[in-house]
Amino acid sequence: MLEIHQLRTDLENVCKILAKRDFSFPVASFNSLEADRKAIQTYTQELQAKRNAVSKSIGIAKNKGEDVTVILTEVADLGDKLKQAEVQLEQVQNKLQQILLEVPNLPHESVPVGSNETDNVEIRRWRKPRSFDFEIKDHVCIGEGLGLLDFETATKLSGARFNVMKGELAHLHRALTQFMLDTHTQMHDYTEAYVPYLINSESLQGTGQLPKFEDDSFAVYPGGSSDSKKQENSPHYYLIPTAEVPVTNMVRDKILSAKQLPLKFVAHTPCFRSEAGSYGRDTRGLIRQHQFDKVELVQIVHPQQSYEALEQLVSHAEKILQQLELPYRVMTLCTGDMGFSAAKTYDIEVWLPAQNTYREISSCSNCEAFQARRMHARFRNEKGSTTLLHTLNGSGLAVGRTLVAILENYQNADGSVSIPTILQPYMNGIKQLDQNVK
């Protein structure tokens, strides 16, 4: 959420910046609502002040044993007028809030301007992709060839965009998670967090997934009620689309002390996304699933440190790929490709030989005060006054996609897959997946 004060005083400039990300701010309706709001709010508060004063004087008069009937008739219609004004004020403020909640964050000045992913800017590469002297397979062929990856069964159990992993592939998936958590807690000083997978709508609103992106999420109703009317009114949960939501919302409605900062959390969770808008994309394989695991990094920092923290956060995610010896590149997302809440985002893209391209495996964003403002997440600054925090998040990494990268980059001519050295201790010393492992 943007600061309403900034919209009141600097609207033209804000609109210009928002236009960079193809968002057109509803200037006319905002201005007219603001004018209404100001008039109604001033009027309402005048009435409230009058009511308070009169009520006080009644109290005093009664204490003295004086007659108050005259004063009472004087304020007979005050209550009705006030109630009416308060209702109007609430309506206007709700409408304003509705507008504000759907406005994306302002991109940082260092973000390249562009309209889609082709305008993203590469800033570095690590390792050259390996060259193969045999016909390479994609991760689906490899996994199914080994008998360890089973989409057919998953479809029977749930439907499209789910998977079943078995044996040492499932083990490798678990090993990856373990390795990532260990790296971030031991090398990068993150505190491990275990968090709910079902969350309420306030949490989703806090990080910016609601109200605008409800279609991308899965809602869960207690008791599995099929009565749609009951569903709408009953309290319900959402499956988390990313651990960013529960972890970041831990500081919702809190005032931290400056010496608590920075907070650094790492959490491993499954993530659930309906991806309503992306049917037809990546229909094959593990790349785009309704359920996938992710190790997420979240930092809650002092506003002056957030860009420094972003660089560190990216390097923490990169460290995983470096240790796994997987080639990748780091991209700065352009204004048109950034997520709703982000002021600046780096994507890390891993090399996938079968696709002959780099694919996103981590997205690291500085949301500045955008989420903190929605969440009322603050800290007490040096002067003792409350200030909004800055929040950052990044994948470190998406586990399923990392698995894909390993299968494809570490594949051998005979259909087996070597296990990256760093993971072997997590795999009971197994050095490769082949026809003999189960």
Add this chain to the structure above:
RNA sequence: GGAGAGAUGGCCGAGUGGUCGAAGGCGCUCCCCUGCUAAGGGAGUAUGGGGUUUAUAGCCUCAUCGAGGGUUCGAAUCCCUCUCUCUCCGCCA
């Protein structure tokens, strides 16, 4: 799911219709006093919004005692609904 109890400022805790945004204590901040063993005295110490303003200074003002609604000139206090916490029972990993 059943029965009961509760929710007040950073914490503890008073307050059952009227100068209550809220006594008292603890903690914290600043000042004073005292050169001697965790002493004493004083002051301050919630958050958010609006108006005014160059100003996130000052001044004026509104709201908030779990949340929402109601009664009333006036609600922390009365009524209703909900949420959460605790205790006991049931069920359960």
